[in-house]
Amino acid sequence: MTPAHRLSRGLVPLALIAVWLVVGALLGPFAGRLGEVATNDQAAFLPRSAESTRVLREQAAFQQRESLPVIVLWTADGGGAVSGRQRAASAAVAALTGTPGTAGAPSPALPSRDDAALQAVVPLRPDLGDRLAPTLERVRAAAEKVPGTQVRLAGPAATQTDLADAFSGIDGVLLAVALAAVLVILLLVYRSLLLPLVVITGAVFALGLACAVVYALADHGLVRVDGQVQGILSILVIGAATDYALLVTARCREELTAGRNRYDAARAALRRSAPAVLASAGTVALGLIALLLSDLTNNRALGPVGAVGIGCAVLSALTFLPAALALLGRRAYWPARPEGGAGATGLWQRVAALVDRRPRRVWALALTGLLVCSAGALTLDSKGVPLDETFVRHVPSVAAQQTLARHFPAGAGTPVVVLADAASADRVARTVRDTAGIAAVTATGAQGRPAAAPHAVDGRVRFEATAEAAPDTQAARDTVARLRTALHALPGARALVGGYTAQQYDILRAAERDRTVIVPVVLAVILTILVLLLRSLAVPVLLVLTVALNFTATLGVAALVFRDVFGFSGTDPSVPLYGFVFLVALGVDYNIFLMSRVREETLRHGAREGVRRGLVTTGGVITSAGVVLAATFAALGVIPLAFLAQIAFIVAFGVLLDTLVVRSLLVPALVRDAGNRVWWPTRPGTDGPEGRSPGAGRRARALLPGEDHA
Template identity: 30%
Template sequence: MLQKIAACFTGKISRWVTLAVWIAAAVLLTLTLPAASDKVQNNADNLADSAQSIAAAAVLEQYFPNSSGVPALLVWQREGGLEEDDFRVMQSLAEQLTNEPLPALEAILPLHMLPPAALQAMTSEDGSTLILPISFTQETETEILKENLLAIKQNVNELAQTDVFAAQVDQGLIARFTGPVGISVDAADLFLDADIALLIATVLLVLVLLLFIYRSPLLAIIPLIGVGFAYLVTSPILGWMASQGMIAIDSQSISIMTVLLFGAGTDYCLFLITRYRDELMHERSTTAALMQAFKGASGAIAMSGFTVVIALLVLLLAQYGSSHRFAIPFSLSILIMGLASLTLVPAILAIFGRASFYPFVPRTDEMEQERAAKRSKPVQPRKEQHRRWKRIGAFVTEKPWTVIVSSIVILFALGLAALQTEYKYDLLSSFPDDLESRQGFAIIGEKFSEGELAPITVATTADAATIREMLSEHELIHHASDITASEVDARYSSFELILNIDPYSNEAMDVIAVLDKQLEQEAGAGNYWIAGQTAQQYDAQQVQTRDNMVIMPVVIALIVLLLLAYLRSIIATFYLVVTVLLSFAASLGLGWIILHNLLGYDAIQAAIPLYAFVFLIALGEDYNIFMISSIWKKAKTMPLKQAIKEGVGQTGEVISSAGLILAGTFFVLCQMPLTILVQFGVITGIGVLLDTFIVRPFLVPAITQVCGKWAFWPSKQQTQAERKQESFKQM
């Protein structure tokens, strides 16, 4: 059946039809549907409306409409003290925006109506810094916020007659936008043109690695053609889904999807190409060789792709928006890439035939003799295929316990380092130090309380004065604002709590948990609400913890079921899953060692373990499936020990090549401006390398050797010796 399927894509006519269909699909979809990058929505909600902080924001918007906007904090500073002309610039800006408000601008502090003494009182203790809050309406698009900030910057520079946003501390008056709006706009700007740079860097890396590994220019391009067509088909489909409101796409998911397509997609192509090259060594007919290669590799490719798709779809169970948004783009891209590797790539290989491998064209012994005879040259002895990896296979089967113990010790030791990992939940810490919003935040933290950047707002229908006094006693609360009564409903009152620590820190989130307990005791459930960036971050922490506890077990369970269905072996399924989990823990540990001790990160983003887990578990089982499939097939015709040796030898080269390329594409994320992508790229890339060069060629084959025939249990597969003995009894 597989050969008949292969014939549908590799025949003399069908190969061209297959290529034409992919070209037509790519062109038609690209011309008629929007690209995924055109429908990016970087301000999509990460928390559900039922989250405490989101519900609190809704209460503020309903009962305190004048204080429910999203603030941009315009920080002004002059070393040595702000001058009269500086205050005049600020007052002119406030008057201008009050009289001619920009779109979505909700409120601005009326500095132009305040006397000089009041302005001086608003500055820092040394008189060098002042914060001007500018509030925008909730749910304003990031692009509109960006346009507003650019308009304000232009007005400020005209009033100051210099570019105060480019000026440095020692150059007179400077200004910086920070706060939730400034952070949101900077986050969007970080990805401007970054996707194109990422795509170019990924393509060049894959091309260079393929040229280095296979030394065949055309062969290096063929996988990229397959991946390119998959990308051209995937992007408009995702763009259309986003335009219909079916999914939301952010820049982060597009970046990782690009890497995933080129990394995993190239792997699938190499599984087929390597098998095709081996078949060409024994088969004169390129068509027959391609059909045999398809027969031998398609099952593993399809199973590998299906495993990754299923694992990524589990992210739909995530309640945290960013994780949930990953599910469809990632799984759809792998699904389409799997189809391309089983249809388009075989068609291209059929078109080029042996020329795909030029100048190192694989030929049969007979063809080599004929070629040598025409040139009147002696036949050069052919090197044994996969010699290096067969030697590794022999070593593993001869000393399996040595391999098992040493591998587990290494992985376990690295896994222990993961216990030391520190996590962060804020976006600001993932920004480069020289970004405007981070500079503004640093100024506020130095000259004021850091909590001024993101106050905690408490709304209540209970005794606000008593609650305010009680909460103000917390050691990490710098001060509390005056109580504001609702003009909509007199039962509601609100006030702000200003922390004396970074409001985005883990310690600040712990404060939210304490405040919540105190409010529940004093006001009673349903009579209080906690809003603000710190409260949202606390909710994000709770949701992400829940997602980890739900998604990780579900992914493991699904992969166990898939492996059981494919291998029909409980024992093999068990140790294949356990080894991948051990590799994942080791990658977290080694990743933390590198990120913390070599790259200087004091913590990693809390979402990374879940992302890395889903990718490494799914992609790790890819290599498991490919290698175990080879061992299982060979064990039908030879002793298990020999089958392991041959299986490691046959798959070692392609798995190591694929692993290098996949890890390399993840490491490309290190060039991205957001540290969450840098950290994800480092940890996932390390995990792929550990899988490729420790788990797959050493640990898994060694365990298989030790298990012996029990590796197949409860399958009825017999070793060659058992089959001979059974046959002898029947005689």
């Protein structure tokens, strides 16, 4: 090799690392700036075509500015009656009219039937963002001027503030927990000091690039980002970048063990691992892109945001990491040697031997266990989480809502909004009043104030109905459903039902619709990628069925754990869909790593030997990747929200179940039992009498890493 060629070979890795250093320096800070373009305004994430969304748009004509209400609740110190303080309470909130952040005049303070509490509703602007918390403090300060009372704040504005508090510091805390977990696992896996730092550096560079791209998209209004999407993006990029890095570094170690120099080893590792990494990344990215079919804005936001994250992760794994390995060579694995890992390989040799000897027994036991777990999926309630379970710790808005429900109709302060044609006003009012679950009905007069008769605007009238049930309960949603059925049956009324509870009902219905539309699309996308990669029809179908079974088994276990361990009465309606997209796409990832290697070995040594060698050579790295990904998703548990806690458990448990049972036992045993037929319509290997390709000769008996020369 000429000196000039040697010099040019070293310049390419240096140039790549220099580019990534610039990316890290310039774009890294964006990992902490996504909060600047994020919104936790739940009204921004309503279904596009829902009836409640149409109500939001139409009621602007009634001078009802879109608002975010806060319910002020007064109770007397030490209990007792509060009626004597009603005038002072009304004056206190009336003084807030026209102050910064308000969106109209507050309602007068009204006493409860037991005369133990007063309540008033203060409408706030929905676009306050970071100014919402200071605005609520001004409301509280005004309300506290009523002597001898305790003040609590409930309603959507108070809940949104507690949500913002839950997500505050998400950038630093979540990232620190995830990186610490990854670092510990990588130190145990590699038994090296330098390589884990290289892998984590690449993952952090990928996260900085992804956050910069998402920041630009959100800043231009192309995507919406909330705290949940922000947290999932961080976890997804760190976990995916580390997973891909594990595959590349493991392949580089094999090449170094075979005697290649550092440049050739890195180049060979990149060439041989890139197809599997790209196929895996494409599977996850396209699975996420399928979320664009959702009717829910936050689901549609997660699709492109997650796909951007995956793209940046694979870019880092296939450029920065090979460049670093080319420059470091064997030093990257210090103090361990690249030939190390015989202990782990020995474990997977024993697993492979078990699968080879008793394939039918292995897959039958694994399949039975997964089917038993899957039965529990039928008990999973995904009709939403009540407010008192939304947070996994005590928050003021929940305590205030519970106090409110003890003294007032539970739906007070969060009315159901009804719009209808003016000619049908009497019939509509009567129908609303007669609907089971409605406690009271009030017409909207001029300037949007309560009135005895409704004020018509453009031929339409507006009513507010108070439900007997709390607005976040299934009973309240059932009331909305009954009300819509009754009103839609009135000829010529053109009635629409909206409000907070109707919005939650529409979100639930949209989530159910999304599952029926998106799940088949994701499965079709994954199946297509597998067919193209493995050049087979039978194996892709087998892999898709096994990861789908892993998903149902995970849901079955989750239903038990959520109910009996965490104490959740249900799950957020988007949890099953998110769990499906992540688990199926990521589960196919590991099967792609396994089966692409099995196919490679089958071409050399025959179908039976191909399964054994593929399982031995990928067992350690894929299991490590699964543990890393499970740990990173488990880090979502640091955010005190039920939704993210549920996602964290489902993905973490499901990934471990997939790597330890489905990919390690079920899939290899099924492929081993089916033999060369599983690759139909192609036949990459033809078994001889002893399970090897005739003519493979000594190559079929080549030693695997960690085998003895005994």
